[in-house]
Amino acid sequence: MREIAGHFFAGGFGTELIYAFVVIVCSLMVYYGTKELYELSSHKGIKYFRQAFLFFAIAYFFRSFIKFIVFYFDVHEIFDFSPRALGPVIIFFFMYFSAMAVFYLLCSVMWKKWGDNSKKIYIFHFLAFIISLVGVLFRRIWLHVGINIFMFFLVVVIVCIAYKDSKKGKKGLNLYAIYLLLLLFWILNVIGVLIPNFLPTFQIMIYMASLGVFLMIVYKVLKKAGPV
């Protein structure tokens, strides 16, 4: 067991695990920190905002912890399956939940503009399913990069429209910039999972920058909503 652990930590898996752990803790702090606000207000925006962070937590759980549990506790020997078979399943769930997290974040700022149409969320679930399926079935680097860049620009355009419509002016700019950074790092993370050697030199920097954005959001949430 120690050998396996040593192998993981030597191969950068330890860093990934710590990164995933911090993201999960941050996301759950946002989710539980806003629980009372949602229970009292039943506000749709708060609901989508909370769900976005819950889905981020689930996505990162699939990204690192499942892999860790399976290898560290030799689960594959107990249940007699090849660890290689686990890869596509993990990628599928990671992509599905992280895509849904981004869509929920989008819904949280756009729900007023889109109206009270709960059917839209099913379209997003379907889209996330298709993206995950493509991610698992087709192993072409540029297809993955292309899909993610397309999604990024789609979200950028929608968020920019929302920002223009916002009457708050400068106040909202800071927040939209944080959301866009979060989306950018999400894309780099997805690409990092699908194509492990895509940006090996910058991996630590991407982790640090992503954590910075997550911590900034947690700080803003806890400052406004009160401690968990």
Added chain:
Amino acid sequence: MAKRGKLEIVKDILVIIRDSHNSIKQTPLLRKSNLSSNRFKEYYNELLEKKFIKEVIDKKNGKYIVLTDKGFRFLEQYTIIVNFIDEFEL
């Protein structure tokens, strides 16, 4: 005068009850809330359902509406909720 949002209407109704020594009849509540009869009923039923208010029967004077602990908690947290929604553009 700007149109009130749902949260603001809920807050206004709860404030009316609280400021009436936490005991008011339905008719003066409807009058003070500045809502049409139908909209008031919708909000009233929702507040009962969410347990923000409850009906208390007084044998002498009939039915009164009072705030529950959850209703008081909503009023305490109202500013925080509104600031949160505003801050995150939700």
